[in-house]
Amino acid sequence: MNSDDKPSGRLIKAPENFLDPAGIRQVFAEAKSGRRDFMRKAFSAAAAAGAAAAAPAALATSNPVQAGEGDPNILTLPEHSKGLGQAVATEGYGKPSKYEANVQRRQSPGLTQTAQASVSFAPLQSLFGIVTPSGLHFERHHQGWWDIDPSKHRLMLNGSDATMLKKPMVFTMDELMRLPSVSRFHFIECGANTGMEWGNVAVPTVQYSHGMLSCSEFTGVPLRILLDLAGVDYKKARYVLAEGADGSSMTRTIPMEMVESGEVLVAYGQNGEMLRPEQGYPLRLVVPGVQGVSWVKYLRRIEVGDKPYATKDEAVHYIDLMPNGQHRQYSSIQECKSVVTTPSGGQVLLDKGFYNISGLAWSGRGRIKRVDVSVDGGRNWRSTRLEGAVLPKCLTRFNIDWVWDGKPALIQSRAMDETGYVQPSYKQLREVRSTRSIYHNNAVQTWLVQEDGEVKNVQLS
Amino acid sequence: MSSSPKLALIGMVGLCGAMLATAALAQSAKDMPNVGRAATPKEIAAWDIDVRPDFKGLPKGSGTVAKGQDVWEGKCAQCHGIFGESGEVFSPLVGGTTPEDIKSGHVARLNDRGFPGRTTLMKVATVSTLWDYINRAMPWTAPKSLSTDEVYSVTAFLLNLGGIVPENFELSDKNIAEVQQRMPNRNGMTLDHALWPGKGLTTAKAPDTRSVACMKDCQVEAKISSFLPEHARNAHGNLAEQNRAVGPQHGADTSKPSGTPVQRAADPAPAAKAPAAPMALLNKNSCTACHAVAGKLVGPSFQDIAKKHGERGDAIAYLSGKIRSGGVGVWGQIPMPAQTLSDADAASIAQWLKSGAPR
Secondary structure (H helix, E strand, O other): OOOOOOOOOOOOOOHHHHOOHHHHHHHHHHHHOOOHHHHHHHHHHHHHHOOOOOOEOOOOOOOOOEOOOOOHHHHOOOHHHHOOOOOOOOOOOOOOOHHHOOOOOEOOOOOOOOOOOEEEEOOHHHOOOOOOOHHHOOEEEOOOOOOOOHHHOEEEEEEOOHHHEOOOEEEEHHHHOOOOOEEEEEEEEOOOOOHHHOOOOOOOOHHHHHOOEEEEEEEEEEHHHHHHHOOEOOOOOOEEEEEEOOOOOOEEEEEHHHHHOOOOEEEEEEOOEEOOHHHOOOOEEEOOOEOHHHOOOOEEEEEEEOOOOOOHHHOOOOOEEOOOOOEEOOOOEOOOEEEEEEOOOOEEEOOOEEEEEEEEEEOOOOOEEEEEEEOEOOOOOEEOEEEOOOOOOOOEEEEEEEEEOOOOEEEEEEEEEOOOOEOOOHHHHHHHHOOOOOOOOOOOOEEEEOOOOEEEEEEEO | OOOOHHHHHHHHHHHHHHHHHHHHOOOOHHHOOOOOEEOOHHHHHHHOOOOOOOOOOOOOOEEEHHHHHHHHHHHOHHHHOOOOOOOOOOOOOOOOOOHHHHHHOOOHHHHOOOOOOOOHHHHOOOHHHHHHHHHHHOOOOOOOOOOHHHHHHHHHHHHHHOOOOOOOOEEEOOOHHHHHOOOOOOOOEEOOOOOOOOOOOOOOOOOOOOOOOOOOOOOOOOOEEEEOOHHHOOOOOOHHHHOOOOOOEEEOOOOOOOOOOOOOOOOOOOOOOOOOHHHHHHHHOOHHHOOOOOOOOOOOOHHHHHHHHOOOOOHHHHHHHHHHHOEOOOOOOOOEOOOOOOHHHHHHHHHHHHOOOOO
16 A cells, blocks of 8 residues: 555555545545444445555554554564664754644735735644744734844934933944843734634634734843833823834834833844844834734834824724724723634544643733633633743733544633633634624634544634 | 633733743843944835825825826736726726715625625725825835826826716825715725734624634534536646645646546656746746736737737847837737836747747
């Protein structure tokens, strides 16, 4: 069965390859009606018929072995056990394994008409832990991305008028990188994440439903230090405008309270290296807990002032339509939210038995306190294990044991943060905000595990 | 943190903040000499372009609706439509507002669930926002290229399309505050939410949902009310190729009907192909802002262009000429502006078009 010229070391093919065309048609037809037992019978029949090939001992398992023999991946030593591997520094900057090529950020078809004012989603279904590999970080550009020469990049600080600070200033990257730095892990989530799902299910996988979410260790200078250097009058200047250097010169209003707290960073580092161009190389603002649009990329200017700015992205977009026709303006915090990433929509469970349900939780108001998981659509819940460090305004990975009995299951997660706020259901959220607000959808996500093992995105009512 | 959840909710920004601040800001600015320098007035003038709702930052100037129409037709209509109504490339700018809205300052259609879209003029409360964004970011492929008076005139034209100012209007720094009083949705914003991470811009005391973490025999909504229809199964591409080939679950093969047995054997998926050579060129020159390989955007698709002109004997000369000069009339009334790319780049794009514009 392994007679083709593919490299050895791969898994043996699944039993369905023993089916003849008629058998395949039959399985398709029956599988459509969800009759898992029938599928198994079909496999057995086919395996018995194809007697020349040894019948698989375990049919519905992800670890098949031929009776009396053994796994050819064990019995026949692979090339990599018997040969010489590649040299050091074959790749000056290492890449993921070629077998990981499916793990890509992707656009949602039809969401935007141009690729420059658009978004790509991070593949949450394939990620572990809390850190998003920099090359898989979600992207949101308003006018395309650039790779800017850092030796020519400048950061300017000024006031809405001369009384807001003692000295308007200009910094080079060299100078910014001389200042005291901090490194902190924070999540960044687009305000429109899960926005397509306000009214109904619209996308198949967690990549598209929740993938405008990433988490990195950011390194930079607290903005407070720069404002102190410029002698900002904190009594007068209660708002900060951040402005990008790209075509759209994105602007957003930040409250001075957050800057004073020391948590807003002028960041150049991401996961131990410089920011990626798609994330604002060489300089971006980090505004922990606040929606991504405020984390201005290619940061060129900070203005301090006594009034908010009503910029395009806080007066036309990133405003939340309420049922009474009013828009919420300056809505910025990403409230407590969680999602199960494994298993999740578009995946198939290979067999009954033990699984480790795992997912991500986060809150723009601080630390995650607890995450509960239900497998019966919210009737009964169990509290999960929180993996590793639980940091403020950062992704927290949770997991919990589950034995799947092969019956349909409705998997949900529900997070609680240190303020006591509990992630709402769709019903609770819609009662207050209806379905047209686009932004800040933090409802509990439901995944349906069908009897055939396929996982679907569903909403309950 | 605080033992009282209510106190914690109200004070959490300040509390978390204070803790971080002590650690991060041990050193004072006095101890950091010779880092950064004073900005010159000329530098500040070059970059400080923002305009606030109270018009702080607005440069002096003026522009008429008529002048704005000229600028619009040359630089804006290709994306936004002749009347700002087009949703082909971006969300429509104009439509959905009425003279009654101008009186009330509330756009009534925002309450009409049957009304299909929400245009910019239905949402925006502040005229400064329009001026500021046109000035900093438009036209989309050549931001910051409009003169101050052109920004005034385009803003005037846009306001005229929405019936906010008359056809003979001249917008200026002197009268823009009066125009603000006619913005259809000027009273349409609320701060009644707990999502502002500071003190100034919120009137709510607590978050708007109050979920409780019930653990056992909870009330449930156990009916599945929404799911993707079978015909949308493969609409996001084959999900088998969007999941790792090993793991507790594999991707469903959505190129086949629901219920098809999952492929367990893991052949390495082919690496994502690099885009064909001209895509870099097309992106670099912003061609893709208006043209797609297949399917009409603002302009015709590359494949349609290839079909129409690829066969002609002078295809390369004709197409590279057209790319550089722009034009109007061959494909409709939306003009294509002249493009500043090199002869060589234009020729290689033309060569690709002549070959049928393959992906």
